[in-house]
Amino acid sequence: MVEFFKNLSNDYLELLNDNEDFNKTVFILRNELTNTNPDINNIKTINLNHVSIKQFEIIIKYIYGGIFSxxxxxVSFIFEIMLVAYEFFLEELGKFLETFLIEKKASWLRLHFAHIYKSCFQKNKAKRLQNWCKDIVVINPEKVLDSEDFVSIPENALISLIERDDLKMDEIKIWNYIIKWGIAKNPGLSSNLKEWSPENFMTLKITLQNCLPHIRYFQISADDIINNVKPYKQILEKIYGPI
Known part of the structure; x- marks a missing residue:
């Protein structure tokens, strides 16, 4: 068991165990309410369906008593509660769990790498764990790019990968993965490129507008430009000139 902020009054734990109707969630929900817009009746509603009862109880005990066991x-539960801790701005607890996972459970993190990578960037928290992931993926990018979760990773996770100059992957492969990701984000796009309308190309261009500048086109061979890039010239020509 780890104790945090030991100077916290023991009265908080007594309050938590009291049967009277105290507002036990005021601390944990304050930041959530701040970032939530009220409805027409000026009522704010917070969706906590992704937080299990067990996770919520542990977080509440941590807030009131400063203890965590x-x-x-x-390990999977510890990882998820780390994300919850960061979501509720409990930085001390989040960093403690993040350090524990990296230093004590690295083998589990590697085994579930694609999920870890996606989750950390999706929440855009756990910066140390993000960096840990990036150091691994730069050497073996297929851990993410060939995973079943690839098309669902958030944009910032994809950009953090393709912007690396030391990424161990041919540029044309990076291009193909980006196209695959962009098309997957728009299920209405046909798998047959010949059926695409100008509007379809514009849709893909908008989806990939933050990714395309990170492609090193000068590293792609002429044959690959013709076979893989030129079919998508409509998403590039106004930015990079005619192909």
């Missing part, structure tokens, strides 16, 4: 918790 890893006993009996499996």
């Amino acid at each position: 890893l006993d009996g918790l499996d």
Whole structure:
């Protein structure tokens, strides 16, 4: 068991165990309410469906008592509660769990790498874990790009990967993966490029507008430009000139 902010009054734990109707969620929900817009009746609603009852109880006990125990918790649960801690701006707890995972459970992180990579960037938290992932993926990018979760990774995760100059992958492969990701983000696009309208190309261009500038076109061979890039020239010509 780890104790945080030991000067926290023991009265908070007594309050938590009291049967009276106290507002026990005021601390944890304050930041969520700040970032939530009210409805027409000036009522703010917070969706916590992604937080399990067990996770919520642990977070509440941490807030009121400053204690957190890893006993009996499996690694996947610890990872998820780390994300919840960051979501509720509990930086001290989040960083503690992040360090624990990197230093003690690295093998589990590698085994579930694609999920870890996606989740960290999706929440845009756990910066140390993000950097840990990037150091691995730059050497073996297929861990993410060939995973089943690839098309669902957030844009910032994809950009953090393709912008690396030391990425161990041919540029044409990076291009093909980006196109695959962009098309997957728009299920209405036909798999047959010959059926695409100008509007379809514009849709893909908008989806990839933050990714395309990171492609090193000068590293792509002439044959690959003709076979792989030129078919999508409509998403490039106004930015990079005619192909």
